[in-house]
Amino acid sequence: THKFWETQPVGQFKDIGDTSLPEGPIEPATPLSEVKQDPYNLPSVYEWTTCDMASDDICSEVYNLLRSNYVEDDENMFRFNYSKEFLSGVPARIRVRDEVVKMAEINFLCVHKKLRSKRLAPVMIKEVTRRVHLENIWQAAYTAGVVLPTPITTCQYWHRSLNPKKLIDVGFSRLGARMTMSRTIKLYKLPEALVTPGFRKMELLDVPAVTRLLRNYLSQFGVATDFDENDVEHWLLPREDVVDSYLVESPETHDVTDFCSFYTLPSTILGNPNYTTLKAAYSYYNVATQTSFLQLMNDALIVSKQKGFDVFNALDVMHNESFLKELKFGPGDGQLHYYLYNYRLRSALKPSELGLVLL
Template identity: 55%
Template sequence: MAEAAKSPSKEDRDEDEEAEDEEEDENENENEEGAQTGEKKKKQKKKPAKTEGTAGYPSTANGEEEKEDPDQQQHLLQMLRKRGPCEESRRQTAREHLFWDTQPVPSMGSEYGQDSGPLDELRTVDDVRAEPYPLPDKFEWCTCNVDDDKEIDEIYTLLTENYVEDDDSMFRFDYSIHFLRWALKPPEFLRSWHLGVRVQGGGKLVGFITGIPAKIRVFEKSIQMAEINFLCVHKRLRSKRLAPVLIKEITRRVNRENVWQAVYTAGVVLPRPISECRYWHRSLNPKKLIEVGFSHLGARMTMARTIKLYKVPDMPQLPGMREMKKEDVPRVHGLVLNYLRKFTLHPEFTPEEVEHWMLPRPGVVYCYVRENEKGEVTDVCSFYSLPSSILGHAKHNTLKAAYSYWNVASTVPLQDLMYDALILAKQQDFDVFNALDIMENESFLKELKFGIGDGYLQYYLYNWKCPRIEPRGIGLVLL
């Protein structure tokens, strides 16, 4: 499901290049096997992304505009420390993509047409090989049981030690076990789509990739897809070319369920994105962010002035804000479903899926509704928790990051609703609040003092061509 706000890490880059360079090692029968849908959606998405600046000065707690001198505004734009040159090098599109050029995805140099539809010829389940793809010697496939405490702990350890990391090796995603179970067990999930690679003989877990079912609308067509996520290979085994085989095998398993399309995201440019989005970041605990190197103190800025600039009120400003309850699910489902219809690419949730994805879970997902005088739920905001380990710091070991999720403002401006979301996230002790420039988010990013990130997040569809979609047409958030 989704990508992280952070830019791709060196480890992520290795996995992508590994997939691209795999063509000569692929099983020679691959092109006869039928449409493959499992593309890895690298979680390159949310890193404790270090942003480049903040622009715009929203109202302070007392409703008056806070005025800053021009020098301060200029230095605020340099508040968050820049990433090195890695991001640009990862965005080179001229090089060959040997693995992806064998897959049913548009080539990098192809034009964006106006038609939509599958790229591969129609197949049936009987056309898909029944046996798993072969692995290199000394490795074996396993289906992971995320309900088993020992197995979920192995998955957690693999991801915590080998998954998305920033280019400077300062931060690494720290998906909690509760988060992983939430992310991987939506209604109608298939255990066979939780795929692992072990050392032969039931040994150590060294590779992982997942899919979950989702109904996705693209333009005017509703398609049953797999959301592909959590591709991870142990750092010491990146030379074994396990990533392409993981992608091929999850594709085979998805196809065997008569599902032929997939959606995924990545921080790198692969053949070929349907949309390119940016992460924005709003500081909630600037002192800590500066101490850990996530951001730095701007020229002519003191710590006291910086803390004041990002301070939010202690309590929500909109009347009627409260935590979502189970009895709110039907109303929230209606609000979210109706809102998402505005966007070119969006999920079509069932009430059961809205209950799963949005009902609050401590330390995982937070959801609040606004109730009017008649007791009717009129607005909803939500965010999820994805912390990062802080590597090698003497004082701090965890960066708490909240990520904007599903937000519907039907009776108040979206900016006012998201201001309360910031306040609620601060109440939960988050250090930073991240949001993509998708949906209608541009209407509040600058005004609420978000700084634009230097990382990009590409959205991809597997075995489906369609016109390019602007970020404001994206109504899908992947974890």
């Protein structure tokens, strides 16, 4: 049972399959004057602080909390180590079917390891909900590795080894049956040179063309980000050690025909004497119209290998299934569940019907 989540405006397990329930907001918006004006009570000795992420000292405190206490894999071998650039919150527009909804993207919920299982998380979630309501936003999107009431879809993580020797040394992957290290290294070897003519890094002047390409691509998915040019500039313009974006500019017409991107999310390797950091690239948004998806993503693998990533990760969202197996990705031991707060879908989506990637 879910004593907290049962009280929240989210799809409930008991309602799965009940097609009489309407699609859309579960609770209506209320006048802002009716939103609770003061913060929720915390157990004594605790107090709320609003983190000014523009302050280097405060940003470092948040970064250090997460570096030591944020998400680990099920065997506690790796812990996400998001860089400071990721630690800001911005509103988003997410389209559900034909409706574009203003939402908060909730991320980086974290309770210090020593303060776990004291029901602090429900208070934090209620407080962030209250603060989002005061911004006149009534829906949210979030992902988690745990099952909560109730996923709009459940995605599988896939992993493409770029540096198989290190991945095996640190326990991220294992030597396959009847495989030697040298055969494994050969299996995952990538060419030095890129394949696609006109493949280049995205630049500021590409924002309008990339926005058009992405908006057109994302329009086919049941739930998707509604990107405008400002969003594309913020989320997709290349930033060293944060996000990498590449596109294909037709050598003849100079049209931007294809796009691929990935973000940088290292993990701390816990308790290994030889290595401290696993450098991982995560597939972000990709669009192929003139180049085959396979060739486009193969070029993305080549550049990520050149940039020193150990592994390239992807979810089975959008059309990613079409390249995962052929490009030698293998399924991981983790899943990612997607959720909406205060918005009911009539039925769950397939991962391939989802056009949304949260960092």
